[in-house]
Amino acid sequence: MTSQTVPPGIPSSDQIRRAPKVLLHDHLDGGLRPATVVDLARESGYTQLPDTDPEKLGLWFREAADSGSLERYLETFSHTVGVMQTRQALVRVARECAQDLAADGVVYAEVRYAPEQHLEGGLSLQEVVEAVNEGFREGERLALAEGHRIRIGALLTAMRHAARSLEIAELANAYRDAGVVGFDIAGAEAGYPPTRHLDAFEYLKRENNHFTIHAGEAFGLPSIWQALQWCGADRLGHGVRIIDDIRVREDGTVELGRLASYVRDKRIPLELCPSSNLQTGAAPSYAEHPIGLLRRLHFRATVNTDNRLMSHTSMSREFEHLVEAFGYTLDDMQWFTVNGMKSAFIPFDERLAMINDVIKPGYAALKSEWLFRQTASTSPSAPPEG
Known part of the structure; x- marks a missing residue:
């Protein structure tokens, strides 16, 4: 080829x-972003988040969505929508x-x-x-x-x-x-x-x-x-x-x-x-x-x-x-x-x-890059000098 x-x-x-x-x-x-949810909740006085640590909150969102419970899945959106009720919040989230x-x-x-x-x-x-x-x-x-x-x-x-x-x-x-x-x-x-x-x-x-x-x-x-x-x-x-x-x-x-x-x-x-x-x-x-x-x-x-x-x-x-x-x-x-x-x-x-x-x-x-790498990886090494 x-x-x-x-x-x-x-x-x-x-x-x-x-x-x-x-x-x-x-x-x-x-x-x-989980950190944004936490920030916006603090700024707006939204107090219903399940956790205020961004890393733990992100994990909660994933686990709730994976739980198989429609109630828990829908709850995730109640929190994100809950902190998106001001002009500043909407601008930030969209940005x-x-x-x-x-x-x-x-x-x-x-x-x-x-x-x-x-x-x-x-x-x-x-x-x-x-x-x-x-x-x-x-x-x-x-x-x-x-x-x-x-x-x-x-x-x-x-x-x-x-x-x-x-x-x-x-x-x-x-x-x-x-x-x-x-x-x-x-x-x-x-x-x-x-x-x-x-x-x-x-x-x-x-x-x-x-x-x-x-x-x-x-x-x-x-x-x-x-x-x-x-x-x-x-x-x-x-x-x-x-x-x-x-x-x-x-x-x-x-x-x-x-x-x-x-x-x-x-x-x-x-x-x-x-x-x-x-x-x-x-x-x-x-x-x-x-x-x-x-x-x-x-x-x-x-x-x-x-x-x-x-x-x-x-x-x-x-x-x-x-x-x-x-x-x-x-x-x-x-x-x-x-x-x-x-x-x-x-x-x-x-x-x-x-x-x-x-x-x-x-x-x-990207295809040219892939082909170049393939060619480089399959080409015989140059003989050592001397």
């Missing part, structure tokens, strides 16, 4: 961290989010949050959005000064159990040219189908705006079908349960059901979150996560973090798990990353520029 045809191999942890990455499914209130993602090699991210959950301190919905946008812009500037380029778009989330989805959709549309790139709906799937919020989705479609729907994580195929066929979602938040419509026969051949075929044929993006899916029971292990089969079948699969604090994860950690489980190479990482960028809610020309000017050159450099 010539050096041009040698396939790039499995990346090191350092290469995974330095590789350009795209993140489409990340919750702002699920990604705080640090941008910095943390950039330091992890993320070059483009869409970060979601529910404005209606940050009104207890007297802020208006508009003030919440403007504070988060300010924080993202500050974080982008600080990251660039540290040598890390990142662009962040906000997704405004409405809660399934509430009745403000149309109001939040209108808010997302009002700020669509000021940092907000789309709309999302989240919360418990069972008992709260997306069809309860059809007025919001119809409004967004009339305005030619983008939206994703949390679907196919806990409730399965009916949730996916409703999100797509009744509501017209551009992407599926999680969507991991599409695997329920895929049959792998004993001889290894694969049969796709009608819904799975539709999702693949229409190139509908799946916002897969491996670590989070393990916590919620959507997959038993990384090696058994449906992402392996979905990648092999060429679904529009993307890799995401969901809640970095609760899952003790990052984009680099997610890829490290997948590299270990499936033997993925830099080519596979690039495939997932390009999928993410193709599926982003920004204009086509801007997506294309990110792919051609940032992502592909970044991976080309």
Whole structure:
């Protein structure tokens, strides 16, 4: 094999961290630094934290999220949201989010949050959005000064159990040219189908705006079908349960059901979150996560973090798990990353520029580095002088 045809191999942890990455499914209130939670609680007088030592608090978040108890899992968000009720807190959390993602090699991210959950301190919905946008812009500037380029778009989330989805959709549309790139709906799937919020989705479609729907994580195929066929979602938040419509026969051949075929044929993006899916029971292990089969079948699969604090994860950690489980190479990482960028809610020309000017050159450099190291490690040593 010539050096041009040698396939790039499995990346090191350092290469995974330095590789350009795209993140489409990340919750702002699920990604705080433990030390920031402690600081904000002290500043705001929030006294309900289970621990005020940052290291112990971070461990508590991870253990509560891993406990298998829905009550304990939801409690983790009550604490992060509880300290995000002022303008200063929202600016800081958004700024640090941008910095943390950039330091992890993320070059483009869409970060979601529910404005209606940050009104207890007297802020208006508009003030919440403007504070988060300010924080993202500050974080982008600080990251660039540290040598890390990142662009962040906000997704405004409405809660399934509430009745403000149309109001939040209108808010997302009002700020669509000021940092907000789309709309999302989240919360418990069972008992709260997306069809309860059809007025919001119809409004967004009339305005030619983008939206994703949390679907196919806990409730399965009916949730996916409703999100797509009744509501017209551009992407599926999680969507991991599409695997329920895929049959792998004993001889290894694969049969796709009608819904799975539709999702693949229409190139509908799946916002897969491996670590989070393990916590919620959507997959038993990384090696058994449906992402392996979905990648092999060429679904529009993307890799995401969901809640970095609760899952003790990052984009680099997610890829490290997948590299270990499936033997993925830099080519596979690039495939997932390009999928993410193709599926982003920004204009086509801007997506294309990110792919051609940032992502592909970044991976080309890493592949060249890998090939150089391989060549150096296999070349015979020069004979000693004399």
